[in-house]
Amino acid sequence: MNEKNLILDVKNLVVRYETEDGIVNAVNGLDLQIEKGKAIGLVGETGAGKTTTALSLLRLIPKPPGVEKCDFMELDELNMLDLSVKELEKVRGKDISMIFQDPMTALNPVFTVGDQIAESIHLHEDVSYIEAQKLAVGMLELVGIPGERANEYPHQFSGGMKQRVVIAIALACHPKLLIADEPTTALDVTIQAQVLELMKNLRKKYKTSLIMITHDLGIVAEICDEVAVMYSGNIVEKGTLEDVFNRTKHPYTEGLFNSLPNINDRKSMLTPIKGIMPDPTNLPEGCPFNSRCPYAGEDCAHPQVNRQISDTHYVRCSAYDRPGFHINRKER
Amino acid sequence: MITEKKYSIEELQAYKKRSIASEVWRNYKKSPSAMMGLIIIVIILIAAIIAQIIYDYNVDIVQQDMMNRLQSPSSTHFLGTDQYGRDILVRILYGAKYSLSVGIVSVAISCLFGSTLGLIAGYYGGFTENIILRACEVFMGIPSILLGIAIMSAFGQSLLVLMFAIGLVYVPMFARTARAAVLPVRDQEYIEAAKVSGVSNLSIIFTHVLPNSMSPIIVQITMGVANGILTASSLSFLGLGVPVPAPEWGAMLSSGREFIRDYSYLTFFPGLAIMITVLAFNLMGDGLRDALDPKLKQ
Numbered sequence: 001m002n003e004k005n006l007i008l009d010v011k012n013l014v015v016r017y018e019t020e021d022g023i024v025n026a027v028n029g030l031d032l033q034i035e036k037g038k039a040i041g042l043v044g045e046t047g048a049g050k051t052t053t054a055l056s057l058l059r060l061i062p063k064p065p066g067v068e069k070c071d072f073m074e075l076d077e078l079n080m081l082d083l084s085v086k087e088l089e090k091v092r093g094k095d096i097s098m099i100f101q102d103p104m105t106a107l108n109p110v111f112t113v114g115d116q117i118a119e120s121i122h123l124h125e126d127v128s129y130i131e132a133q134k135l136a137v138g139m140l141e142l143v144g145i146p147g148e149r150a151n152e153y154p155h156q157f158s159g160g161m162k163q164r165v166v167i168a169i170a171l172a173c174h175p176k177l178l179i180a181d182e183p184t185t186a187l188d189v190t191i192q193a194q195v196l197e198l199m200k201n202l203r204k205k206y207k208t209s210l211i212m213i214t215h216d217l218g219i220v221a222e223i224c225d226e227v228a229v230m231y232s233g234n235i236v237e238k239g240t241l242e243d244v245f246n247r248t249k250h251p252y253t254e255g256l257f258n259s260l261p262n263i264n265d266r267k268s269m270l271t272p273i274k275g276i277m278p279d280p281t282n283l284p285e286g287c288p289f290n291s292r293c294p295y296a297g298e299d300c301a302h303p304q305v306n307r308q309i310s311d312t313h314y315v316r317c318s319a320y321d322r323p324g325f326h327i328n329r330k331e332r
Numbered sequence: 333m334i335t336e337k338k339y340s341i342e343e344l345q346a347y348k349k350r351s352i353a354s355e356v357w358r359n360y361k362k363s364p365s366a367m368m369g370l371i372i373i374v375i376i377l378i379a380a381i382i383a384q385i386i387y388d389y390n391v392d393i394v395q396q397d398m399m400n401r402l403q404s405p406s407s408t409h410f411l412g413t414d415q416y417g418r419d420i421l422v423r424i425l426y427g428a429k430y431s432l433s434v435g436i437v438s439v440a441i442s443c444l445f446g447s448t449l450g451l452i453a454g455y456y457g458g459f460t461e462n463i464i465l466r467a468c469e470v471f472m473g474i475p476s477i478l479l480g481i482a483i484m485s486a487f488g489q490s491l492l493v494l495m496f497a498i499g500l501v502y503v504p505m506f507a508r509t510a511r512a513a514v515l516p517v518r519d520q521e522y523i524e525a526a527k528v529s530g531v532s533n534l535s536i537i538f539t540h541v542l543p544n545s546m547s548p549i550i551v552q553i554t555m556g557v558a559n560g561i562l563t564a565s566s567l568s569f570l571g572l573g574v575p576v577p578a579p580e581w582g583a584m585l586s587s588g589r590e591f592i593r594d595y596s597y598l599t600f601f602p603g604l605a606i607m608i609t610v611l612a613f614n615l616m617g618d619g620l621r622d623a624l625d626p627k628l629k630q
Binding site: 060085088089100106108120124169 | 458520521522524525526527528529530531532539540543544546
């Protein structure tokens with residue numbers, strides 16, 4: 001890979017949970033590069049390893065039972081693998097930050113929201129606690145909540161407002177990389193739109209890079225520049241929005257798009273992907289999508305490698321070794 | 333788009349301080365039984381302080397007056413006199429300082445060590461937790477009075493040793509209470525969110541975990557004060573607490589025991605004092621728990 005302006009560069013990330021019932025292979029040799037200021041959507045079904053990947057980027061995998069291996073992990077040219085606990089605490093919240101899925105539980109019920117925003121500022125910026133509280137009030141207004149409410153407790157806010165507070169905490173120190181773990185899943189659709197709009201604006205303002213973890217391809221299309229599709233602990237297809245949405249290459253991505261409801265033909269049946277994801281304690285040697293794939297052939301039983309389609313687009317599917325292979329997206 | 337509103341620092345600080353204290357107080361006031369407990373404790377405290385000022389230990393508390401021994405309650409001696417002619421009311425009022433100070437200091441000792449151990453055990457889990465909990469179980473296997481007696485006889489009779497002994501006896505209870513309170517809090521998303529913000533483990537334990545697992549600890553504190561008073565009285569009753577002739581309530585009970593058949597007020601009034609104090613602390617504990625619990629704040 002030529003020298004690009006990368007905010008995040010991860011090579012061969014492996015995360016396993018070694019439990020008494022067996023070894024759960026949550027992430028298997030994942031590579032991920034993100035350019036500065038770009039937003040990447042990490043999509044995939046439940047259990048694909050999206051959240052584990054996110055926690056691993058923060059080096060917050062609980063150990064034990066988690067076991068983490070990685071060849072290379074750099075956050076803005078800072079080697080994350082060799083940092084001590086103290087140094088990691090400095091990086092977390094300052095350079096890399098995360099928004100959680102459920103705003104109802106992501107705020108500490110015994111502190112005012114102002115204190116919770118101020119805590120992060122006070123830890124990372126060289127300001128007094130009182131100064132940090134003033135900055136926290138400013139952050140709160142930035143996300144559209146009146147500053148007077150800084151002294152209220154989380155239970156006095158609605159779900160949408162709590163998520164705004166969570167965003168304010170995450171962005172309080174203007175991190176270089178923001179990980180949003182399904183930030184809108186717990187919100188209703190109108191609030192979803194507001195929160196997404198807010199994130200979009202703030203991201204533009206602070207030039208933050210973003211990893212958006214989601215199930216929702218619509219959200220990806222809305223705010224991301226690139227898409228990475230995860231399946232069974234690995235990225236099976238990655239490219240720009242254009243690449244993945246219009247020039248879909250991987251059979252799994254195709255399945256995802258085909259299973260979306262068709263707005264032009266409301267009576268049509270949904271076409272889900274058949275079967276379930278392989279058991280992460282017992283992964284097949286070859287392509288994990290093999291058993292569900294309509295194009296499966298003998299070559300699929302071998303370990304898969306990434307195959308570059310264009311500069312920005314790659315797919316992890318050996319079927320492209322077959323002459324003239326292509327997939328058939330359903331016509332809409 | 334974004335309006336910069338100016339808040340003065342003092343305004344923010346003042347508002348916050350007032351709001352937390354007043355909110356707890358507002359909730360606490362709602363419960364009549366809790367207020368009753370508080371009022372009783374305040375009365376006992378004031379009485380104990382006044383008794384220290386107006387009575388002289390050598391003259392009013394321990395000096396014998398054999399002319400007036402074993403007087404029934406009357407207008408000169410409201411609660412009567414004991415077998416050495418000493419006024420029981422004066423002795424009870426003066427003796428409140430022993431019970432209160434032993435109860436409070438011993439609980440402070442056990443809460444400090446016990447809760448810290450419990451927080452660490454609950455938060456880190458695994459090996460650390462095992463070591464701490466097993467040690468606590470060993471301690472809990474020894475009956476508390478027996479452990480108290482052992483410590484008192486090893487280090488000698490004095491008020492300080494009594495406080496230390498009772499404090500040590502209740503360390504495992506605090507450790508277990510704190511650990512149990514930490515477990516559900518530890519896995520909350522806001523703890524993970526704090527980690528993501530770069531907060532260190534130690535400050536997560538004390539600023540995020542502790543306030544959220546506070547209510548069982550507070551209940552344990554007030555129950556502990558009550559228990560501490562009871563244990564101190566028991567040890568004094570056995571002759572191992574505060575040395576005689578100090579008017580410790582348990583010691584007064586003990587010395588009145590021989591006269592219980594004919595002069596029951598010798599044991600009745602010190603016993604009543606113990607009971608009222610213990611009850612008041614229990615009432616206050618319940619009220620405080622309700623007032624401090626953020627989940628009940630509506």
